[in-house]
Amino acid sequence: MSRNTDVVVIGGGYAGVMAANRLTRRDDVTVTVVNPRPVFVPRLRLHQLVAGTHDAVVDYETVLAEGVRLVVDSAARIDAAARTVTLAGGGELGYDYLVYAVGSGASGPRVPGAAEFAHQVATLEAARRLRSVLDDTPVTARVTVVGGGPTGIETAAELAERGRAVTLVCGGALGPYLHPRARRTARTYLARLGVDVLEGPDTAVTAVTREAVELRDGRTVPSRVTVWTVGFGVPDLAHRSGLRTDAAGRLLTDETLTSVDDERVVAAGDSSAPSDLPFRMSAYAAGCLGAHAADTVLKRIAGERPSPVDLSFPAMCISFGRGAGIFQLGRKDDTATRLYFSGPVGRKLKEISCEASVKHLVTEARKPGAHSWPKDGKHRPAQLRARSGDAAAPVA
Template sequence: MSTKNEVVVIGGGYAGVMAANRLTQRDDVRVTMINPRAVFVPRLRLHQLVGATHEAVVDYRDVLAEDVGLVVDSVTRIDAAGRTVQTAGGDRIGYDHLIYAVGSGAPTPQVPGAGEFAYPIATLEAARQLRSALFDTPGAAPVTVIGGGPTGIEAAAELAGRGRAVTLVCGRVLGAYLHPRARRTARKYLAALGATVVEGPGATVTAVTSDAVELGDGRPLTSAVTIWAAGFGVPDLAARSGLRTDAAGRLLTDETLTCIDDERIVAAGDSSAPSDLPFRMSAYTAYCLGAHAADTVLHRIAGEQPTPIDLAFPAMCLSFGRDAGIYQLGHKDETAMRLYFSGFAGKKLKEFACEAGIKHLATEARKPGAHHWFSDGKYRPEQLRTRRPEFAQAEISSPQIHNR
């Protein structure tokens, strides 16, 4: 009989890899990571994959600890009572503790025709299919990108920078997180690249056809290739497994990231909803949550009380093609500051953020437990008291740097 604590990590993105690496601190822990792909996908690069300026894949040998077992498969069901997971390949894998880090993707669009005629961009496979479609489409043909968030902005800018005739449909406003001053800069960059920005009350998409996008104010936009970069969705694995989720399908947890239905299941990344108050999506947030999820499991194995999460990342970075970027600083309440970096400085900071994520994972693989993050010990408890009073008793302690 094995004396190892078997820990299964579902998902091999930023959160899953960080968690798996961090768990190798203990010799009595055996870690198995299950992921549908044999390569790591830095999602921050997917718009570059579409624009043919980056392949958006990293070999797991560069970011995953040698002691972590990698199973290339998909999990179809979690049997919490039996402490096993069922894979699409027919295997049943047992666990003592489970980390749920399945990530996120694009939801099924509810707009008529979008599911049939619009290309998603949120996964490696989708981005590759989109790049192939663009390769088969004349360079002068009109391309429409739907979604005014980071994914839509970066995809539109990347393609416009490659000479494509791009229209970016933003709905209400371009880059909702950006400060108005940074938003003006973003419009300027997109215009310089030749992209047309459509935003405002009438800029909602009501239908997509094979050659057009129809807007709420009645305007038709001719579109040879339509890209869907709006909305957010997570795999329904938790719900299919009988575990409680929030309205978007994220696994509900307490502030230690422990599943409210089973203390042997811990969640991290985009698919987690601590206290039904999820953190804003970013690669940085994902791998910090992955580290904390691993710490929670390690505390339980050691017979210790897990600690609540305290994490803040008040910034956003965007690339505008290969020559410019915006690095927007923000307040702890998730509102943007007037301060932001643009142009060459913004580009360098964006590139630094992309590279830093990979370096953090690689460092954790070599030195498990090395990753730490800053926290203020104040904003999250205030959020809980005002927005989720039923969770207010789970207030967070106030160390300025969290490290297990």
């Protein structure tokens, strides 16, 4: 007599929810999602939560497929040999297959004073704390946002549009991914909002105090509230569980997203490192990798050979408050082209992208297997061959 296959998904973000929903393609698969929060967090909205223009939460009943069980808890340890997950709140979950989708958060800042005096945006709890701090801080007080990437830019713009006096300290280039033409447009938008932008390597932060940010070039930037958006880290669950990881702590997998240690463990999203060559962290990539991870599990259940991951990056987008945005078109190898949409059109495309990141999950919940994404088939295999030093090396 046949029995159900039990799949545990650790993590209820973009990757975990997509994987869980797609796994329901088979009626004989039982899916359990373990997540520390009872609500789904669309992380693309956290900078809006900080500014008070979005609450950045969605009910799991909206995005999870019917029949998927949600366990509100954290995974404390994975025992791959016993195929069990120990929960922080007590008890264990057994599994036949495990999808490791624990996501990412802010990395611990190593700059003196940053951990004590700077606030972060990378998690729902951190964004809510920062929102509370800002609510108790006069609107005229100086706010310094550290980090010139999308999170830093969007947070600085959102706060400036709400009337805050904001300095954006990049520590390097503003919007490193952007094409130089788009970067000039970004500077223009930030200037219109009144954001003081400090760029270049000499603007790297060397210390944070209660009332200021100190830079490498010796300048001191007054700061009543400092927001830290530099760097992301991943939970150390895989390492603590004896599974091999890359230097950043992401689970090492092959190109099918299967752990190099155990074919019953498959990874997706920010916490995965296929071939020790991880994809850029993003909601878009997380959703696509979650779908591919589910496909890998389903093929193993069916006794078929899983396929290598195939993913290209067509664009990236940044909002500048509620009035403007940049939708940067990219090549399949994830580098920017000269083409981009800006202004209200860029803002609209950015909003469509944010909405689509959740709508894809809803669609997959209702019609598992529906999600598809742009493929490449060329650049990643070339990257893998180049790294191995063998132009003729196989890629699968």
